[in-house]
Structure formats: C-alpha cells, structure tokens
Amino acid sequence: MDERKGILTATLMDGTGYAVSKTFPDAAFIARDNDVPVVSIAAGEAATEGGTAEFAITAAPVPAADLEVSVSVTQGPDDDFLPDAPPTSVTIAAAATEATLSVELPDDSADEPDGVVTATILAHPDSYEVATASASLTVHDNDQPPLTAAFHDVPAEHWGKGFEFGFLLEFSEDLARELSSATLRDHALAATNATVTRAARVVKGENRRWMITVVPESGADVTVTLAATTDCSTAGALCTEDGRPLSGSVSATVAAAPPLKAEFVDMPKSHDGTGVFEFELRFSEDFPGRLPYTLLRDEAFRVERGAVRKAGRVDQDQNQRWTIAVRPDSHEDVTVELPAVTDCDAPGAVCTEAGRPLSNTVTATVEGPPPLT
Ligand SMILES: [Ca+2]
Ligand SMILES: [Ca+2]
Ligand SMILES: [Ca+2]
Structure with missing residues (x-):
C-alpha cells in the first residue's frame, strides 16, 4: 500500500532495576513507505491535426501525494504533427487514480499522410513503477492535396512562324466552374516567341483537361508557361471550387526545328525546245516519312512555258534527292520555281509528314535555244 511517511516513537516504561530518564524518556524516527504506485498509459481515440491527442495515465494503488509522471511524446519518423515542445510530464493528484496527458496538435496547411503519436512513461523507480510504458494513437491529416498541373504530348520541335502546335494541359482535379x-x-x-491562340476543353463542362494551341511568331524556340496561382481573386487565377490555388508553375520549351531547305543541282543552262531537260532537286536533309512523288510531279512546281513530266527519287529509300524532268512548251526560256510554304494545307505545299514546311523558294531559268540564223 502506498502511504504517507509516518513517525514511529519508542518510549521507555518504568520497570524494575532502572530509572527512566526524565530528559530522554523516548526516541522517535520517521518511517517511509516502501510501496510506490504502479502507473500505466493507454491511448485515447484517434486524433486530427488541430485537435488534441489524449492519453490516460493511471496509478494503482492510489498515490498518497501528487505523483508527477515523466513522459516522452514522439511521432513516426516521417510525421509532422507534434508541437515544438510536447509535454514532458503529467501529474496524478493525490488520491486520484488517473490523469490525462493532452498533446495539442498544431494545424498546418500541408497535405500529409496520417501519422502516429506515441507517449512513453519514463522510468522513475523512486516514485513509481511502470506497468504499461507506452501507447500510440493515429493522427489524421486534415488538408486537401494541392492542385497541380502537367503538360502532356508537347512536341519536341515546331516548324517556325505561323505553324501551330498543340499539347494537353491536365490539372490534378477539376477547377472552379467559372474558369x-x-x-x-x-x-x-504565357508564351515567349509565340501566341497561345486556343484553350479548348477536352470534355465539355469539365475544367480538368484542355487542348492548348500555340502559334510561333518566329523561328525561335518557344516556351509556354502556366504560372502558379497565389491569389484566387486575381485575373487568371487557377483554383479549385473550394479555393485551393495551383501550387506550382509548369513550363515547357519547344525547340525551333532547323528550317527545311531545297536547292536545284545540275540545272542546265539551256534547253533545246523539243526534248525534256532534267535537274536534281535536293533537300537539306533526308526527313522522315514519305514525300509523294505525285506532289512534286503534278502540284509543287510553278513552271512558266513548260511542265514537269517526271519526279523520281534518286535512291528509293530516301526523300532528300529527286530527279525532276521538265518539258518546255516552246523555244522560249523556261522558269522553274519551287515555292516556300506558309500553309501545309495549301495545294502543292511541300511539307514533311510531321508538318515541317519547305522554308525557301528556289527558282531557276533555263534559256531556250538561240534563234536559227
Ligand atoms: Ca504537419
Ligand atoms: Ca491543416
Ligand atoms: Ca497537414
């Protein structure tokens, strides 16, 4: 039994054969109890950040005096739920069997996984024995995940001024309806060296996914940026319905492709007015895809006083080098032109399969035969 200290007194009684001192008839000493209370801890309900984590600390037998129990409060290795200075002790009042260890959990705005808080009774053998030393409870985070955005399917290259490209903008969740x-x-x-010309919902009535169209203003690299939102009340704010702003900026750079060029090689200086003449059309590179020969034969060239009769690959498995045959209409000079492209959808436009346009105009004049004298 845990008891307060007591005083034991021994008093000499009168007897035979001795006399009891009048000055020191008795002696007293203080007796201390050697039974200390046994303490235990038990966790309360799961807590939520911004609330209180509670642990019940019990003592048996009932302490005779206020009993201070030392504790250590810890959290999981990756958790961030405890206050800077969690409590280090709790006092069970004299004659009480229980006290509550309360740990105030600060509320932050970080989205976190749920965590664990553990309270452990530290040994103090002079004051108490420990039966159950520690207990843990779950702490729930109360924050929503941040709104994020990502660009998908951004092309590696663009084809220069006026040749639009597109990509998918996807948010981590739907945005406020009024966007x-x-x-x-x-x-x-925002875009550098380009204009964002269109933002179209992928799904009608939903603001999570958008097809973005960008038109380069020059042959320079283009960078498209979606800036993070700091204030949901500003123009251009990107926020969820419950007011969470876009948490980070997103950006992507689309490099300008080197321009596709063409030249005429071995163009004859003159023609004889009757047969065809041939020259080589040579592109600056062997671009991927398959350029149709009919495009070069029937549509791409502008020929004055003549017509392209044949367009064939110098070697079959490439697009870079072509043999072009032109038949003059007469004995007049023939002008052959392959025009630069500004719109790959225009008839006769020479563009790669990826939509990269011929960037230069090539022209040559082949003189007719000298007049008979
Ligand atoms: Ca936290
Ligand atoms: Ca919070
Ligand atoms: Ca939190």
Missing part, C-alpha cells in the same frame, strides 16, 4: 477558356488562354498561360 473560362479565355481566362486560361489570355491570362494564365
């Missing part, structure tokens, strides 16, 4: 495509296009998105 308009014009807000996204004109305020939230």
